[in-house]
Amino acid sequence: MDFSVLSKKRRPSLKSIYAYLKNLFTQEGIKSLKGLQGIVKADAMLYNLTTERKVPGMAVTVLKGGRVALEKGYGYANLEKRIPVDPQNTIFRIASISKCITGITLAKMIEEGLVDLDASFYDYVPYYPKKEYDFTLRQLAGHTAGIRGYKGKEFALNHSFSIKDSVDVFKNDHLVFEPGKGYLYNSFDFVLLSLAMQEAARVPFEDYVGEKILDPLDMHDTLPPGKDEDVIIGIDGLAEFYSKRATGFKKAVSVNNHYKMAGGGYLSTSNDIAKLGSEILNPKIVEPKILNEVLTSQTVGGNPTYYGLGFQVSQDTMGRSFVGHVGNSVGAYSNFFVYPNEQLVISILMNCTDPKLQNELDSINILFN
Numbered sequence: 001m002d003f004s005v006l007s008k009k010r011r012p013s014l015k016s017i018y019a020y021l022k023n024l025f026t027q028e029g030i031k032s033l034k035g036l037q038g039i040v041k042a043d044a045m046l047y048n049l050t051t052e053r054k055v056p057g058m059a060v061t062v063l064k065g066g067r068v069a070l071e072k073g074y075g076y077a078n079l080e081k082r083i084p085v086d087p088q089n090t091i092f093r094i095a096s097i098s099k100c101i102t103g104i105t106l107a108k109m110i111e112e113g114l115v116d117l118d119a120s121f122y123d124y125v126p127y128y129p130k131k132e133y134d135f136t137l138r139q140l141a142g143h144t145a146g147i148r149g150y151k152g153k154e155f156a157l158n159h160s161f162s163i164k165d166s167v168d169v170f171k172n173d174h175l176v177f178e179p180g181k182g183y184l185y186n187s188f189d190f191v192l193l194s195l196a197m198q199e200a201a202r203v204p205f206e207d208y209v210g211e212k213i214l215d216p217l218d219m220h221d222t223l224p225p226g227k228d229e230d231v232i233i234g235i236d237g238l239a240e241f242y243s244k245r246a247t248g249f250k251k252a253v254s255v256n257n258h259y260k261m262a263g264g265g266y267l268s269t270s271n272d273i274a275k276l277g278s279e280i281l282n283p284k285i286v287e288p289k290i291l292n293e294v295l296t297s298q299t300v301g302g303n304p305t306y307y308g309l310g311f312q313v314s315q316d317t318m319g320r321s322f323v324g325h326v327g328n329s330v331g332a333y334s335n336f337f338v339y340p341n342e343q344l345v346i347s348i349l350m351n352c353t354d355p356k357l358q359n360e361l362d363s364i365n366i367l368f369n
Contacts, residue, residue: 042368045364059349061273080240095333097325098265149185167192191260221268242353273334273347333354335361
């Protein structure tokens, strides 16, 4: 439409121009939800999220009773090159779903007698500065140790820290509360936890995770971030990472998540994360009794925190019990829910910093019955 050639009398109003552009750029191809139910409706809703440009790209894998109920890519892994998302091959940052990988790894270490949940952190890392109170691995994994959260721009650090070196960022700070008497969700807990696990195993944290968890579960597309470069050049299928702005999507700032891989650094596909869910429903590599301890909510003052050891432990809006995690990182947003009673696994990965879609995703999740 060339508005310049219209007479002043016939020129459309700004309101009509906006309506035209909105229809052109955001409404074309939107699927009607009328009469749709269940997975068919969920599929249409997921499709609409990318068509309406609420998120650049998204990979979804849903398992029901051990079978694939839905596995699909929506939108683009790379907007500039128009590379579509493939749920089996597109690799995303998984943000805090990394904590679930660490939780299962922790269970394996307990099974092998390498760590004791209720032992002091200092038994494994004696060189860490002494605090006013002692704290345990259980308290670190359950966010009740009193370690502080991010300050300022720490969420997006871009330094090639090792796990051990990264504690310099917060090691001299006081505890926020006496361990066991409060709850504060943060990723520095998992930096310390992975450091203790690394010292106990006497091998790099990522090597133990790969050998004991990822390889046995055939999670071969699940990767730790590189120490020298978080965006691993040359990896086939690696998604571009974006942040959302009022004018659209722009490439996210560069970050290096190596030091916090245990709490928010791993990369994976939605298909691989669904395999992790299958292990939770039908344990094969970790003793079920120990895994159950990891999946049980911790308590503070007799009240549940709704967080286990690396896992959120809660209920959805329909009252269905689940374990899993919501994650948010630079250039990534993720959902991982495992419903034991329904034998249901939901894995959703996106290549955009918090796109503000959790309410929509919650509405979609309840359609998987």
